Amino acid sequence: MPASIGVLAGMGPRSTAPFVDMLIQACQDLYDARNDMDFPKMHIISLPTPFYPGIPVIDRDMANALKRGIAELVKVGVDLIVVPCNLAHVYFTAMIEASKDIPLLHIADCALRRLPAQITHVAIIGAAPTLESGIYQHRIRAKGKVVVNTIRLQELATELISLVKERGFIDKQVENTWRKVLSEAKQGNADAILVACTDISPLITEDQSLVIIDAAVSLAEAAVHASYSSHCQILTLTGSVT
Template sequence: MTAAHDERVIGVLGGMGPMATLELYRRLIDAVPAARDQGHPRVIIDSNAKVPDRTEALLHDGADPLPFLLDSARTLERAGADLLIMPCNTAHVYAEEIASAAGLPLVHMLQETAAIVPAEHAPVGVLATSATTALGLYQQAFARHGLGALTPEPHAQELAMTAIERVKAGDLASALPPAREAAEHLVARGAASLVLGCTEFSVLLAGSDTDDTHDLGVPTIDPLDALAVAALDRAGVVHRASPDRAPPARDPARPPAAGKGRP
């Protein structure tokens, strides 16, 4: 284990949503082979659930989340963070502004995810918010690595948003059917894998008794896993891949147990 004084402090811009923030922190903990509390890295979390909805802001002229995000980034910097991570895919449209405001590097979840996807898993079906999809955030990230991406047609995108909203409301059981239908739509269109491009989908699968996508016959790529590993790498923390988190793209035959700049 890297000596504590050599490790960098991880700052989390959280609250988007609260359950996704909790799930990211759990994965940071799970990934570190610590024998006692002191073996884990220092993590400072600002979970501000008052940040306005990112999709509403970007697609429907809703309240601007950027001032809230900049305030959170500066708060984390003043608290002692050395690097930033953000468990919200859509909010990465503001990544450059956030990193600049805090004067700290922001580990870019979408870019880290795209970097670990093997060529045979393309084209990648994107399950994400309407803003992430419409702005092409994952399409651009995958294109940088020569990977194609597929997005849902309008009716399936509405299903994805319904699932996201139900997860945010804490109703995981009723979120599963529309999420599964949106996933099946992408597979039918030719997706060779699925990326959980909204952290509510990460929460949904982690909170399910079984992986409701494993029998679709394609791997599932979880950006929260990529972000947790990348953050620990950048923080200088020795980590391990938990048995239920490896490989990064989950084998459909085996259900699991439980940078700066715009993309």
């Protein structure tokens, strides 16, 4: 039976259901799960956290909220933990401390494994605090790639996240702003976009002129691989999957 997965989601609230769908889809695509008993047991928490687009995060408050959420999953006794929120991984050390040796996947490590070798310029689309932390930039540069980032691109990303939180995914202004994000990335000579915000993930559609890597899908697939592997032995506490 697959190992149980603890999902600390809710950041933002609209991103929880799409991520669970990603997990289910990954079970079907990667392991041909069809019947209810083919799927891993999941414990899902939708956790409110003190994040407000465009406003600096109070690190202590955010870390404490995440630690409380992780502690709830530890108490339940899950076999591995995933946190489908890129900003949360700025506080990965705090979450590891709270996880009590239960494997915890790192979303950035999962996403970077999906970056094609031929890509040279990567635009990261996410919340400002995520980008300011550098958790993606140093991983991308370590692979010899160029990070594409402009003030306008970050302004558009912040606007888009705020709109999604307010209006949802099916909204003309949301769709128009997403198109502006893609256009700005192309103008910066990006040949790939790394979507580093789970609030944005449901907006992704195929774009023939850009490779689009969704960190949320990457995390979901890594979690499913880990779940179906024998008792998570392939995991390490740094979130690496071999």
